[in-house]
Structures are given as structure tokens and as C-alpha cells.
Amino acid sequence: MEFGLSDEQVMLQDALARFLSGTGGLERTRAFAAGKDRRAPDVLRGLAELGVTGLIIPEVHGGVGLSLLDAALAAEQLGRFVAPAPFAGTAVMAPLALLKAGDAGQQAAWLPKLASGATVAGVALSEVTGARDGAGVEARDGRLHGRAQFVVDYEADLFVVADRARGLHLVAADAPGLTRTDFRTIDATRPTGELVFDGVAAEPLKAGDGPAAVRAMIDAGRVMLAADTLGAAQDMLDQAVAYAKGRVQFGRAIATFQAVKHMCAEMAASLEPCRSLVWYAGHALDHLPEEAPVMACHAKAHLSEVGTFVARTSTEVHGGMGFTDLVGLHYWFKRIGYNRQVLGGPQAVRAEAAALQGLAA
Amino acid sequence: MEFGLSDEQVMLQDALARFLSGTGGLERTRAFAAGKDRRAPDVLRGLAELGVTGLIIPEVHGGVGLSLLDAALAAEQLGRFVAPAPFAGTAVMAPLALLKAGDAGQQAAWLPKLASGATVAGVALSEVTGARDGAGVEARDGRLHGRAQFVVDYEADLFVVADRARGLHLVAADAPGLTRTDFRTIDATRPTGELVFDGVAAEPLKAGDGPAAVRAMIDAGRVMLAADTLGAAQDMLDQAVAYAKGRVQFGRAIATFQAVKHMCAEMAASLEPCRSLVWYAGHALDHLPEEAPVMACHAKAHLSEVGTFVARTSTEVHGGMGFTDLVGLHYWFKRIGYNRQVLGGPQAVRAEAAALQGLAA
Amino acid sequence: MDLSYSAEYEAFRAEVRGFLEANRSQAPGHGGNGLTWQKLLIENGYAARTIPREYGGYGGEPDILKSRIIAEEFARAQLSPGLGGQGISMLVPTLLEVGSEEQKRQFIAPTLRGEMLWCQGYSEPNAGSDLAALATKGVLEGDEWVINGQKIWTSTAHLAHWIFCLVRTEPDAPKHEGISFLLFDMKTPGIEIRPLVDMTGAANFNEVFFTDVRVPAHQIVGRRGEGWKVANAILRHERGSLADPNVMQSRLNALIDLMKAETLDGSRVIDNPIYRDRLMAIQGRVQALRCNDLRLLSAAVNRQSAPLAGMVVKLQGTELRHELEGFAIDVMGELGLLYGDTPRLRGGGSWQRDYMYFLGLIIGGGTSQIQKNIIAERGLDMPREPKLAKA
């Protein structure tokens, strides 16, 4: 019985934190956000060197063969440093698609490239978690038609696309008939956009159970976003505490004011149990298949709510500075905001949790 | 343009406050709660002498002919002093029923008695605002069948009963075939219970538009409960501030702790706009018929939420004392809890507000 | 309780409507020019209404209801209510109250006409909530103040011709009594302006740096050391205006339209009971603040007092706007993340912008923590925090 991180897991987190702070931390994120590049190759390369891109890919395919909990721990660090890097799609959901629904040839063709970071894969299944704007993709006669919005890790070479029947397909980024429309969102660290399929020839993943693979991808994707929020929110709390200790008003550090202390205590009190929830949900993905979908919903919804509270409260503790670009706190605020909506907002995800338990009418 | 209380209205409030504190205030309520009496005749008599029982009854019928806003101001004082007295039913909803749906004979027979307090009328229409436990009343061949729960001002001589078709009926408390079952609730100040009708002969109110009368009764009843909560919550805030100024811990009045001050400030900030909301909703009942139903819903729902917050927060400011019977704060807490559920809880009332605006599917 | 307007006011309303109909073509955005429009409004008493004629105003009697009617009718006609800005809203009332006759004559008229734009130099990096801690120094050398220091949150500094500024001129006086209120030209040598980008992505504010900025000694309002008093009377006016419940009402209406238009899995969001419940909860709170506003208006008209009702407006209003805008983002889901120049953007990105901007307003102009202190101490008469022992 051990519910905690192994030494190896702590080392993974530390290594990732060292790399991400060494690679520039907030300043790298700022430069990425300000520039015209839609990828940060240095960050991606570093992650590949650390094995993060191949974290859950089996060693036989060039990965390191770790668990989805390890992936969640990596996501937490990426959120903590608001890293401008693809992850939930290319390193988690796309490999899961290949592992659960791809045939041996597809796995051999793509998994090593994903593991090495040579290929970045985007994942288009937002419509399965809730279609907006009438979007959705249909497969007819081996070709895809329709529209997919809010692709996870959209700046990609390859797309894993879920159709309305929860079948999965591979589409090259330069496939004829595929039109890409870049979106701008509040979160400059994770580019996204829309794909329009006009009879695009696609390669189906049909070795496994498509709907089951889609379910696993959604569950894992939600836990990754929750973990990302955990890391970002923890950092916002840490920044708030540090700022409050240093900021003097009325002749004393504002950290000595009970109102400020209580704001920080409330953030800590709501956030600390979230860490265990994310661990459990991450563990469940691999080991507790019956619990995994519901726990992924709860992790996603609860971290969205707590994340929103922490994002707002940390900004308040920073006073006017929190509102400016000078301290850059808004990168964390917006990252948490993005994680809230993608793959299902809190209401939608709670409704799904109820349905999964047979509680919905 | 004047949105405020007239001198007469302030005098009415003052007179009522003087009477209710003079009649014993909390101690009178305690005695009532501890005793076996289900009525407090001294309180009722005093209210009658002040004209409160006949507040909205026209002078021609022995009342004082004031407005429903005046009635809301009276309800506020009753809540403030957690007075063990019938009001929303006997002094507001029942007279409205007679005025809007009764014929001249019925009005002449009952309104003077209600005005003088000689007759107390209970109102049975909970099932119209939301039927629990399969309750509900049907009228067949001039007789009533079924069950009505949570009668407002249940300790009564006469009942005004709404059937499922929103027809209204008068039933004497001792009518053959009528069985009464007393309930005990958290709120000892306002006895309630259930009526079972086994083919009870009833006198229909059929001079006016029954459903419209029921609508007016519900709107007014909701505003009265909201006003009662306003008064009770304001008093809980006042008690919290007074307690905090007097209570010394760690060598200083707890009112000097920022956490305690902010709890009181948050109560005041959420409660103060409620006063204007109740005024507006009360005014709308008489003067803005198109707005009245929605505003009554908002007053009821919003005061329920703010009331719950204030009830809990004031108790916390009182520390352990707030939890005891020694200071008796729980009478206010429970009064607010009662007002929250009766005539529709916040969710139900908000759903009705949406439907009234044509927003529901 | 009487929510109707008397015949006099109804007549006034008709007059305003008549004016707007007749002059629509002269309004900015409808073919007219902003400065000409301002002149026309002042001549007719729809701008600078209560400012004396000798200083360039209309010279009318103060009448809260007429002011409200003017605001309502201009909003209804969707025509500009004339020039705003901190010069007109803050400096002019200040000068009228405490300026010298010469200052009134020199500054008020060009400010009203829009020829002289102002910015405000109050906040500093280390003097936010604690404004009395401000450190920008002014030293009298001969007949000039020599000013060094830094201001922050200076909106429109890059557009302003002049600044009204708090400067510490009496370093040895108690901290509230060592500040003076100075006016000076933004073209004076030694002033550097840096735009301050905020979380909305816009530079709504600036930092302003002063290095040996020389200002004629007579450009002081009030006496030396009275700057705190001069500034404070006006600051209070600013707080309520950040959370106008009528603007909130129109945002709520826009939100309802949004919920009717947006779909999730093919169903309108407005048809989802959970979202509808949240909408109604917000509507109830908006109504409470609208009624509170009506009470404040009435109290002002009838010279009654409702101090607590006024104190809670900023705290409650900015919080509610932040929540309302955030709820709209939830309504749109992923589409609510879109921001800036991007396809599929809803409402010009206003929901995200205002969600962030109102978080800024929760903080700005006195944080929520400061507001709660004020409500507790001034509104509920709770004691101030005891003095600290010297460290």
C-alpha cells in the first residue's frame, strides 16, 4: 500500500523542472507568445531528450514505457512553467490511439517518431466531448468530411481524428483536401485551430476497439489538463505567497495582514487535496479501468473550479501588479482558463460523470 | 421619483419594532417554542391593535388599506424579532384570495374577522409551487379530496385551499372530513402541518379569476418570506457586529481582527442591496403587474441565498456561542432556513423566473 | 415609493429627445466632429451642465434627475454623451472646489472644450492601496518645483497635454500631510512614458517617470501639504462609477442573446437547465444592484442618506461583472477561449476582455480587501486594527 510518488517519479519531476526553468521559464514563454513561431523547437527537443515525448510509449517503440500517472506528473510541470510545448495530444492521446486501435504496422510507423519528437501529432476529438458551432467529422468511403475545432496540439505533422461514430483516423497535416484555420485564444502557449475536411483520404485505425480507444484518450486527456492546472495553480499560489512576503504597504509586509493570509490559506486548502485527486485519477487510468472515466471527469471538473478560484485569488493578492504583463502572472491565469474549457467544461464533464454512474435520466 | 420609505412607513416599522421588543422579543419566542401552545394570542392581539392583521384589507372591511410594500415592511420586522405570529398567510395571502376571487358576501363575511385578528386563516397552496410526496388537492362536485402539506399559518380557524386547477376554496378548520396532522420543523416560531381532505365540503371563491388570484398570492407570499429573511438576516448581522465588538480573545476585541471584520463586511455587502430588491418587489406587487411575478421570484431566491450565507457567517462570528441555545441565535438561523424552502426553494423559483420570461425550453 | 417622474421631468426628457433627433447628424460617428458636438452639448446644457458660464460651462442648477435623464436618453439614442476623461470628471470638480480663481479661468474652459487633455498621477509602484506612502519628490528650487519619481496606472498619459499629480513636497511632515497637488505640462523635459501592457493584452495604462522635471511654483492646487485632502474628496466619486448597474443590465441582455445563439451538441445553451439556473442567479443579483442604484439615486435627489448602499457598489458590482463575463465564457466553452484577431470570435472578444478587465477593477481603485475594511469601519462602525508595536 503506497499512495505517493516513487523516487523515480520525484526525479522525473525535478529533471523536468530543471530543464524548463533552465530553458528560460517565463521569459521563454514570453518570447514564444510575442513571436510569430507556432512551435518552440528548443523546448520540444529538450522534452524529447528527457524522454517526455515518449513517456508512455513502450520501449520497443523507442519510448520509455512509463505510466499515465508519470505523464500526469510531467503535465503538472509543464503547467507549472507555462511551457510552450505540445504534450496532451502528441505525447499522450495520440500514442494511446495508436496503442489501443492501431495495427502493428501503424504502431511501428508512428510511435518511434512520436517518441523522438520527430513527429508531432495533434488530436481532433473535441466534437466527441461536445460539438460547438455544428462542427463534427464524418467518415464515408474512407474519406473524411466535416470540421473539427480546437485540435489539441494543433501545430502538428499528423492528426488523429475521431469521427462522429468514434472511429479513429490518421491524417497527414499536408493531406489534400485538408484546410487549416489557425485560432488565437487567450492562451498563447498552446496554439490551436480548426481543421476542415473536404473528402480527405484518411488512414483508419481499426485494429482495436475505436470507441474504447476514444474513451481512453478522453479520460487521459482530461487528467493531463487537470494535472496541468494543478501545476499552474500551485505556482500561482507560490507566487502569491512570495509576493505577499515581499510587498510592503502600510509599513508592513502584506503577508502579515490576516485577509491576505487567509486568501493564501484558502488557496492552499482547496488546492492541496487536488494533488491527491490527480494522482488517483492518473493511477486509475492504467490500473482501475472501472473507476477511470468517472475519476477523470472529477479531476477535470474539480481542478477547473479550484484552478479558477486560485487564478483569480492569486491575481488579487498581487494587487495591480497581478493585472499587468510586468510579472506575467496572466500566462498562468490564461493557461488555467484554457484547461477549463478544452475537452469539456466543468458542467459538461459533471453531467458525463453522472451519466457514467447511471444517475442521469 | 422617490424610491424609499415614507415617514409613515418608517413609523409603521418603528411601532412594530417597539411592540415586538416590548412583548418580550427573544424571550417571548423562547417561551413559545418551549411551551405547548401553538398560538401566541398576546402577540396576535398586539399585531391586530397595530393594524398589522388588517394591513392590506380595505378600510371598508375594517382594515387599514395599506399596500403590499407596507406588508413587506411588517414582515421584515416580524423576521427581525423572530416573532411567533402568523402573517404571510392570514394577513396577506388569504385577504388577497378574498379580494381577488371572493364575492361581496365572502369578503364581507371574512375580511373584517381577518382584519381584527378574530379569525386566523391558513393558506394551503404549497402543491402549486411544487408538490412533494405526491400531495395535491382535487375539487370534485364541490368537495375536496387529497392532501395539502406545509400550510402557511397552519394554526388557523379557516383555510384557503388551492386545488390542482388553481381554483380556490374556503374550508373551516373544523369541517367534517378534514384531518389535520401537526408537523414539527426546525422553526418553532411558525407552526405548520398537513391537511387531508376526505370529501370535505368547501366554499369556492369564484367571483374572480382563480388562477390569477393564486398567482398574486404566491407572488405576495414570496415577497413576504423574502422580507422576513431580510429582517432576520439584518438582525443576525447586527448581532454579529455587536458580539464581535464585545468579545475579547488574544487580548483584543475580535472585531479588530481583519478576518472578522471582513466576514461582517461581506454580510453587509451582500445584504444591503437586498433591501432595495425587497422594496422594489413589494412595490411591484401593487404597481408593476408585468414585473411582479419575476421580481417576486428573484426576491425569494436571492434572499434565500444571501440569507443562508448571513445565517452561517453570523453564527461563525459568534464562535461556539453561536452554536448554543444560550444566545438563541439559532432562532434566526432556522427562520431563514424555513423561508428558504417554503413556497419554492431557490432552484425551483429561479426555474419559474426563467419560464415567466419565456426562457425555458 | 413613486417611480414615476413629474411632469417637469417628463417635459425635460421630451426636450432632450427632441434635441437628439434634431442633431443626430452632428454627433461623432454620424457625420459630426467630437469637439463641435461637445460645444453644442455645453450650449444646450447636456454637458458641463452645472459648471458656471464664466468657466465655460452651461451654468445650470444641479439636478440629479435631469442628469440621469440626459444620461439615459443619450444611451438610448446611442449617441456620444460628450467628452469624458479624468480632466473633466476629476480635475474640473477639484478646481471648482479648491482651485484659485486664476486656475479656474486658465484650465476649466479648455478642458471642457476638449482642447486640453489630462492624466492623473496618483498611484506609484509602492503606493497602491497605501496611497499615503507615495515617494515622488518635489523640491522647491527658487520658483520651481523639481520633481523626481515614478507614477503608475496613468491611463491616457500618452495622449494627455497636462497631468494633475500628487508629489511629496514636505518630507518631514506626517505622511498624509507632506503631499501637494501639482499641475504641469506633459511636454516638460524629463518626463518619460512607458505603456503598461496588462492581462487583456492592451496598454490601458502607463508608467510615467520623472527626472528633474521643473514645474513653476504657482502650479499648485491648494496649499503645500494639502494634496491628500484635495485628491481624496474626488477619489470617492470614482469608485461607484466602475460598476454601473445599467451597463450590467445591457451585458446581461447580451448574455441572454448569446445563450440563445450558442449551441452544444446541437442544443441551444439557453435550453440547458443548469446554465439557465446560473443565468437566473446572476439576473437576481443584477436586479438587486439595479434596485440599490435606484435607492441611491432617490436618496441623492431627496437628500436622504444611504451610506452603506453606496459603499457596497464597487465591491459587489465589479465582482458580479467579473462573474457574469466568466459565465459567458463557460456558455461558449472552447469558443469562449478565442481572443484577439481570430476566426469564429464572438462579440469581438468582449467577454474575455471584460472578464479580465473587471478582475482588474476588483483590484483597482481600492482592492476588495480595502473596500471591506471601509465597509466594516465606516459602514458598520467596527474598530480599526490596533496600532502595531514599533519593530
Add this chain to the structure above:
Amino acid sequence: MDLSYSAEYEAFRAEVRGFLEANRSQAPGHGGNGLTWQKLLIENGYAARTIPREYGGYGGEPDILKSRIIAEEFARAQLSPGLGGQGISMLVPTLLEVGSEEQKRQFIAPTLRGEMLWCQGYSEPNAGSDLAALATKGVLEGDEWVINGQKIWTSTAHLAHWIFCLVRTEPDAPKHEGISFLLFDMKTPGIEIRPLVDMTGAANFNEVFFTDVRVPAHQIVGRRGEGWKVANAILRHERGSLADPNVMQSRLNALIDLMKAETLDGSRVIDNPIYRDRLMAIQGRVQALRCNDLRLLSAAVNRQSAPLAGMVVKLQGTELRHELEGFAIDVMGELGLLYGDTPRLRGGGSWQRDYMYFLGLIIGGGTSQIQKNIIAERGLDMPREPKLAKA
């Protein structure tokens, strides 16, 4: 991460189950007697497990997992886990840590057997959050303490044989150092007990008044003036136990059953999306606290540290229980108001009772404000409030 139990522990679990099956008929409520049952549990190591044999315990090694397994299996079998109360949960550990050999021999065994019931005398009317302010005085006269003062929040005072009590014995020492920890018989002359009725309508607590109560001098635990230290080590244990997430889980299950059973206008409440959304939000928070509890258990087993995870349990857990119970009242609507001996009551009135009782717990054992101070200062290393100037 490994949530399974090793073979040793699975065997132990099987052993506990076997015991429970075999001995069910001896349990209270199933034909057995509470004191006999307690004796049987101690003999088998299911109660007083780690307490040395010479003091009447089982004498086993501390093993957190076995303790957890015992608790789980007794709960699953719905059989009494043996006697509880403040004597067993608080006094016995205190005596084991700091009691004299004589005190251990005199008090522990009869307490464990249930022959000696205790109450706790810590809080006073003016020493609640500020326990160090306690004023009950003990003066040594000859070889007796003479005690005068008042305690409050003394649960089971009317049933207890003895009390463990904090008394100020050194009036001239600094306030934390002037308190002693005394034990005495509740039949000692001069003790008056008044039941303290609370908002739930029950007398869950008492006030206890001392007038010249004479206590033998040797009935002190630790030395004079060490009472604060003696009491404090144990107090920490109490805080977490107020919000057991496993109890919370079973309340949540009961809530779901309630929502399936209750109807509004003929529809099951569980079929209303708004209520379902609130239910799921609560379930998510319950899950977070259950996972947090698992982490604390694991940290204790593996001697790791998770201080913040422990500090937040009381604040979060009591708050969540209060909200959960309050939500159940909303689910029932008017029926949720019923309380006491009344027709149509649901769940024996437990929802209303726990709604109120958990508000009491939010306050009791350190108010939420005190909890937040602790989290900020000890958990987040934020500075204490500066010292006040002497008034």
C-alpha cells in the same frame, strides 16, 4: 503507487472478517454487552491494540494499515468497533506519553475496559480560540489543589466518572506556562454540571462549574506549568478526526439514495439536471478529500511527510459536510424542514441535525479563522501578525 495490500495484510483482513463472523452474536445490538465486547476486542487485538499489556491493552506493534483494516472491516460489518470517548482517544495516549508509572497503572486499564469514563475540561467561556487565556484557578493548599472556575463544551460531563482538566496554577508565569493538567473525580464536592443545549436541540455539551473543588496534589500529569504542552500534543490528533472522508462517502451514498427517492411534482429529484450538477460537484470534492486521506494514510505508513495535506482536512472536511447536508435539505424542499418527532420525517432528521452540527464543528476545535491562520503560518510559512503596541 500501489493501492493493493500485501499478502500479510490481506491475511490479516481475512482474520478480522473471520473474527467478526464468528462473534457477531456477542456484539452490542446483536445480543451482546458493550463491556464484554470491549474485553473480547482487546483480547484479540482489535481494540487498545498498541497499548502495553501491563496497562490492560493488547500489546501489539503499531501498524497503521492494520488499524485501518480493523476500522474498515468493523464498519463494513456494521458492528461496534469497541468503546470510544475522550478517555480512550485522548487521555490514554496522553498518559502513555507523559503520565507517571503510577498514573498509567491506576487509570489506563479501567479506562480501556470502559469502567472509568472521562470528560475533558479545556475550553472556557473566555478561552475558546485563545485557549491560553484560560482562567480556571488552582491554588495549592497543603497537599490539595483548590479549584475555582468554569469550563464549557464539556461533552459527556454528566456521564463521566473523572475529568482531565486544564487549570491555571501559576498565575505569575507567562500565560502559556502557567497551566497544569489535573485529573479528578467528578463526584468531588463543588462540581456543578449544566447541560448546554445547542442549535440542534440536543445537549451535546455541558457547562461545568467548580467551586472550591479539592483535588489531591499528586493528581497532576507532568509538572506544574506544563499543562499546555501536555494537552497540545493530543489536540492535534482530534482535529482531523472530525471530518472522516469515509463517513462523508457514506453520507454521499445516502444522499444519492435520497435523490432517487424524493420527488418534486412527480419527478425524481435525481432526474433534475441542476440537482445532479450540484451532486456531482460535491462528489468531486468528496473524492478529492478521500484521495487526500489515502495520501495521509500512506505517508504515515511510509513515514513520509505531507504536512499541508493534514492541515487542511478539518477546514475542508467540516465545510464540505455542512454543504452536503445542506444540499440534502434543498433536495427535500419543505420536507427538509421537518425535525424532531414528527410525521413524514426523512432519515430520522439526520440531515438537518448534521447540517447544524457540522456548522458547530466548523467553529469548534479551532474556528475556520484559526485554521486558516495555521495553514498560512505553518503550512505556507507566512509571517505571524506583528505585535501590537500596548494599549
